[in-house]
Amino acid sequence: MADSVPPAPQLSWPARLRFASGDFACNLYWQSSSLFLFFYYTDVLHLAPQVAGLIAMLGSVWDGMADLLTGMWVERGRGSYARTVGLGAVPLGLAFPLLYLAPPFHGALFVGALLVAQFVFRSLYALVNIPYAAWSVRISSDSRDRAAIAGLRMVFGTVAVVVVSLATERISLAVSGSLTSTKGLLSAAAVFSLVATPVLLHVARGTPARAGSPRRDRPHASLRDGLRTLAANYAFVTLCAAMMCVAVATTMMTRSVLYYFTYIVHDESAGTTALALMGVAGGLTVPLWMVVRHRIGSRALWLGAVALATVASIAFALSDDGAAWRADLFLVTMQAALAAFSFVFWAMLPDTVEYGEYHGGVRVEALSFGVAAFLQKVSIGAATAITGFAYAAIGYAPQVPQTPHVLTGIRWIMVAAPIIGCILSARAMASNPLRRDTHRRIVATLAQRTDATPPA
Template sequence: MADPMPAPQLSWPARLRFASGDFAFNLYWQSSSLFLFFYYTDVLHLAPQIAGMIYMIGSVWDGIADLLTGIWAERGRPAYARVVGYGAVPLGLAFPLLYFAPPFQGAAFVAVLLIAQFAFRSLYALVNIPYAAWSARISTDSRDRAAIAGLRMLFGTIAAVVVSLATERISLAVSGSRTSITGFLCAAGLFALVATPLLIHVAARSPQGAGGRSVAAPATPLLRGLAALATNRAFVTLCTAMACVAIAATMLSRSVLYYFTYIVRDETAGTTALALMGLAGSLFVPLWMLARHRIGSRALWLGAVALMIVGSITFALTDTGAAWRADLFLVTMQAALAAFNFVFWAMLPDTVEYGEYHGGVRIEALCFGVAELLQKVSIGAATAITGFAYSAIGYMPEVAQSTHVITGIRWIMVAAPIIGCLLSALAMAANPLRRDTHRRIVAALAGSTRPSA
């Protein structure tokens, strides 16, 4: 039987406009991911285990908020663009609260930090989940989705470069110190001033899309929707693989600033390394887009696993504390992470149609909400583990570290990527979405043909 005619694709300007929203979201996300834990320990002088617990609680709540937002969006079927546009302003106002130092002591101090986490992460979920789910509605063509995922990655990694290079420099300019409370607060405020109007523009100018199902169709009951996701093998294996990578990436990224501050003994080199990681992501994403087109998503994922494991082992065997060796290692890690993130966001919308075809029910926003929940729980758990690990090896902020601590930091950086990647490879090997599987499923849902097993 002849293949069906391909669906009309989005124009490149439309793809770029929609994907630019990830630059805004990643100004927030990269700042909290790269600097907030370090800010807690080395600026607010919290014990590592306390900082890790605060971050974990906030991240777990972030995941719960993602799930609740997904449930609400699945039942209410709001216009995603409207939610993104109206939510951009309160989100921008809430972000600097993460870097606010309350004039309290003890439990009250920690409580205010947690309130700031809850406020920001609730609003982030409210805006980000509709934006992510929008990618399943804006087009059913996997080529559009892969292109948008790649462009989103590019914008996200550019935001990572901006955050890495600008945060401590803004702090230095406004306060005279690279790591001051006032400086970090001002940096967060400037990021919000850039992100807010960009999200409003994306909401106002991007295509609404249809996603293959009328938004007026009856809402799927929550329990049925969760059960459908639990039996959606494409969704479960993809999210499991990404959760393993998220834990590995989190433990690695949380250690970068500590490595450069206490082993290389050059704080500036640390932020430069973070920027290089972001730049590497930008450079490698087009390569991964081409590779996916040629070899498919699963093969690309497994290739990234091999790259990360080989890079970690090589660094473990050759590390001397030289900045250039660490930079090369981190660029290699970021190249692999860019592949993982690209494949995940390219494949996740496709699991919607896979579940619709095999389970008889289409789950959009709830799919993205649950996926984000699993990622945020993984990130929160990894941050808490990192905090307790640093406490266990005897880390103390702003003092010369012992040989035992130095060795511990090195092992945290290399062991987590190896273990996480091996587990992710096992999960991805069980994923049923092969090359062209999604295109055939879309055709079958349209009544053209049935995809081969």
């Protein structure tokens, strides 16, 4: 590969910040549904854990399909990412509170209405989030820009975690007098929509569509060629495999946090405080991970985060005595590792586009993000279903004192999943071919190919 082509000009920090702020808006929706919706189903709507798990799983699978279809549509139509984000922002904001609207039905109709709300919200979320994520490929071809943007997105995302964690129950209490009531959680969802919608509109209208990333003329790939290219893109495949393992581990752990604090610590509000502390930890460690990645590379950072998460999980399993501070310390440490995973994933995913183009001759952008999101959502859905059935298997029943057997089960669900998932992710990431400086050399070679190709 050639090294003579200089790197592309980098984006200004205001442009980076404006674009990355979209992750704050998206995560207001995502974190609320991730942290509170399953608990809302079991402890507010009083659904059986396995039923709640199945609803969440079907919603996540549908979400993944919507991501995939959106990626296919954008890839085939070469549509404007900015325009798609702008058009979807308002409908998404209107649809989000439907997740916390208790249907006036019973039995199968009740469950069916909850599924419909999931499908509507997740379809619109995919319509906004996939073009937004894929936009990071076109906004710059420089891996430094992409890493900086990924880090800033992580910071904005973790700010959203803190906001959702601290504000949800407080809004609910102010509106309804209860920390977790239907009316209160519905009001919190409405507030998040009112905040997120203008942020997404600002991103869509103010972010440069293609700053620092001149578009190369290339033949439009068919869906079949695009999927074949992704399947042969070893950097993409191994990155997604590592992400799926972490997604399962993260989901099973975070789904258990509120149950742990409610029934083991006996302080439900301490659970939301723990979630907020996790968000703060994630936000504070992202700048550190950005510096570490610059020094040792993305793969090494991922493997280091695996070691951190595994040690923290084992230490907590051996020392857990039900004290809130021990759980807080464990969760904060885990969130620091999870922030590293997320940062590396979003920093590396755009680079796999050029890796696939270099080796396969076909450039696949939005479809890459659609397929990656599909795999992530399927993993999350499967993990949520597994969590629901695991809680049913240990004998969990909502809003009653739990037996020692159930309490032990909650502990192990929260601790064992991160150990297994992180170790499996390390095996996948260790074989990823994107080493330090590999992407820069690939971009230089692709630019030389374009310069050497006469116009049609």
